[in-house]
Amino acid sequence: MVKFRILGPVGAWFGNVEIQLGGAKQRTILAALLLADGWVVSDVDLSEILWGKNPPSTYQAQIYTYASRLRGHLGEESRIVRRGQGYSLERGDAYFDLQKFEEFSRAGNTAAQEGHTGRAAEKFRAALDLWTGPTLTAVTERLVDNERSRIELARTDVLERRIDADLLLGRHQALIGELSQLVSVHPLRESFRAKLMIALYRSDRQGEAFAVYREGRSLLRDQLGVDPGPALRNAYQEILTDDLPRALPSSSGLLAGRSG
Known part of the structure; x- marks a missing residue:
């Protein structure tokens, strides 16, 4: 199973083996797609978080290259999909630490509300x-x-x-x-x-x-x-x-x- 993490260094793992994602820009695209939680992130938005207000004229081609490399790293379990003028990440059953954090947090809140302080x-x-x-x-x-x-x-x-x-x-x-x-x-x-x-x-x-x-x-x-x-x-x-x-x-x- 693929594991995605952003609560610390951004990365992806197959089991306990880290996938070599390369530099900051590929990790940035991966993190942005993870945070979008299945929604499409446009080329324009990706360009802004990669280069700011002055992207290179070839920004779409470069984003395409980064996304293609990520696809090659992730295999079939989690897919980066081109949709319109942007990309989305279909995580499938992959582990995502932020999602797990939110699940534990909700469970703690529920336990606290029910008076189960130790469980909370x-x-x-x-x-x-x-x-x-x-x-x-x-x-x-x-x-x-x-x-x-x-x-x-x-x-x-x-x-x-x-x-x-x-x-x-x-x-x-x-x-x-x-x-x-x-x-x-x-x-x-x-x-x-x-x-x-x-x-x-x-x-x-x-x-x-x-x-x-x-x-x-x-x-x-x-x-x-x-x-x-x-x-x-x-x-x-x-x-x-x-x-x-x-x-x-x-x-x-x-x-x-x-x-x-």
Whole structure:
């Protein structure tokens, strides 16, 4: 079975053997067709993501050559088809990591909604484990600019939901290191900071939780000129009034109402 991956370096595999696709332009066409999910991508759109606003006069011939080479690599299981003034990819039963990520994410959301917190954490973790590096590596910058942020936002949402599930399961001490790193990388993302405060509080480190809040408040005021939003304020108030349970039951609304 062919396997397609874009959650890291873009590529294709027959089993565990990577198909040698060549340079960035062929990988860009493959990624664009995968992301189109069976819809036709026009020559004009392919040209823009390959060369920008000033394509060569022979752009259609070059795209045809790249598509033909990809066909030769993929064989019969997945087909690149010429349709009108563009191309589509018929994946068939081929594995596609982004599709698998979305399946795991949906399964995690369903489990969370049904109160199966352990299963939700497992599915969210499986979705995140599909990443092998930054999304859409080894393609043109134009495709990265068009698509990476959307996919990375979906990953961050699942990451937050997985952390919420782990908090519900009482894994607060194990989360402190991960959350500390996330806050360091995303110092203005209040949801990560609020979760770190909760993990510290449940680990009997209330003073550090308040310090995390004060640091975030200062950064928001100094860099953005705003006060903390609801996620950070609520976490602070619940810790201040000792109104946050140390161990939440699996039926808690944290996953649905405080995912950041």
